[in-house]
Amino acid sequence: MAGLRAEVANRLDGGTRIAEVEGRSSRGNLALTSNSDQPGAANPGLTLHTDFAPTYGAPQAVARNVVRIVCENPSPFTFKGTGTLIVTDETTKQAVVVDPGPENAAHLAALTGALAGYTLRHILVTHTHRDHSPLARVLQETAGGSIMGCAPYVASAEGAGSGLDASNDTDYAPDEEMADGDTIGIGSRRLTAVATPGHTANHLCFALDEDILLCGDHVMGWSTTVIAPPDGHMGSYMASLEKLGARAETRYLPAHGAMIEQPHRFVRGLITHRRQRETQIRKRLEAGDHTIAEMVPRLYPQLDTRLHRAAALSVRAHLDDLVERGEVVSDGADRFRLR
Numbered sequence: 001m002a003g004l005r006a007e008v009a010n011r012l013d014g015g016t017r018i019a020e021v022e023g024r025s026s027r028g029n030l031a032l033t034s035n036s037d038q039p040g041a042a043n044p045g046l047t048l049h050t051d052f053a054p055t056y057g058a059p060q061a062v063a064r065n066v067v068r069i070v071c072e073n074p075s076p077f078t079f080k081g082t083g084t085l086i087v088t089d090e091t092t093k094q095a096v097v098v099d100p101g102p103e104n105a106a107h108l109a110a111l112t113g114a115l116a117g118y119t120l121r122h123i124l125v126t127h128t129h130r131d132h133s134p135l136a137r138v139l140q141e142t143a144g145g146s147i148m149g150c151a152p153y154v155a156s157a158e159g160a161g162s163g164l165d166a167s168n169d170t171d172y173a174p175d176e177e178m179a180d181g182d183t184i185g186i187g188s189r190r191l192t193a194v195a196t197p198g199h200t201a202n203h204l205c206f207a208l209d210e211d212i213l214l215c216g217d218h219v220m221g222w223s224t225t226v227i228a229p230p231d232g233h234m235g236s237y238m239a240s241l242e243k244l245g246a247r248a249e250t251r252y253l254p255a256h257g258a259m260i261e262q263p264h265r266f267v268r269g270l271i272t273h274r275r276q277r278e279t280q281i282r283k284r285l286e287a288g289d290h291t292i293a294e295m296v297p298r299l300y301p302q303l304d305t306r307l308h309r310a311a312a313l314s315v316r317a318h319l320d321d322l323v324e325r326g327e328v329v330s331d332g333a334d335r336f337r338l339r
């Protein structure tokens with residue numbers, strides 16, 4: 001099992017490095033990697049911020065009565081580590097923890113230390129990746145509170161034992177599932193679930209007091225988000241990005257990296273980035289490529305070949321989306337062509 005997890009972690013690591021490589025290729029802007037027939041297009045809305053330097057275990061105030069504690073689980077997938085948020089109401093001395101993180105003793109001690117003097121009412125979970133949800137059970141045993149948030153992970157028949165299946169916390173069992181629009185409160189504070197499937201099928205963001213969106217892994221300021229089928233789904237992800245454009249929040253707090261200011265501009269940049277990649281894939285099909293293996297080295301000409309499998313997951317997500325939209329036909333044997 002440990003070997004399997006390590007292998008999956010490696011794959012996930014690779015998926016995020018792709019975005020890093022793309023980002024560095026244009027001095028910090030996440031432009032597309034150029035290739036001979038499709039030069040990278042400009043995308044000024046998508047400026048990445050990688051200068052985030054947390055002190056592990058130390059609560060840092062990030063908004064009014066919101067602190068973040070970063071777990072020391074850094075990796076190319078988690079950036080500097082998982083940022084757990086603690087929202088408090090100072091009148092009632094109640095607290096909500098959002099995304100407790102992985103099973104990590106030092107992080108548990110840091111959270112319980114920060115919660116001293118508060119009653120922990122709820123433990124909210126955005127999604128069931130192993131760097132987000134497993135500590136919920138242990139934290140509940142230690143500090144109380146009800147586990148709420150996203151639905152449990154459901155393995156698809158297609159994904160069983162393949163893809164990134166083992167990166168999911170299959171033991172997560174909330175006391176109460178939240179659906180889009182469901183709200184919890186502590187004192188005068190409100191946290192409302194915003195269904196945002198795509199990164200995972202069960203992903204939720206949480207709107208805090210109509211000003212800040214606690215956005216989990218749906219939007220991250222340091223990198224694009226990994227969309228790994230079958231639990232990851234490009235069409236859902238794009239719809240979930242569009243959904244945020246119609247919302248009022250003016251700051252986003254992701255689970256990895258720093259606060260995102262001007263989030264609407266950033267989200268437009270994310271949408272542009274995916275549309276640019278989709279255009280490149282359509283052009284590869286026009287040029288006569290039929291398989292993901294043919295496309296990856298041409299779409300990512302500067303990418304380390306060790307990362308090609310991760311790149312292939314991203315291309316797969318785009319191709320699945322084009323098939324679902326009727327633009328591309330798959331013959332079911334991993335061969336694709338334009339309709």
Ligand SMILES: [Zn+2]
Binds near residue numbers: 127129199217
């Ligand atoms: Zn995740």
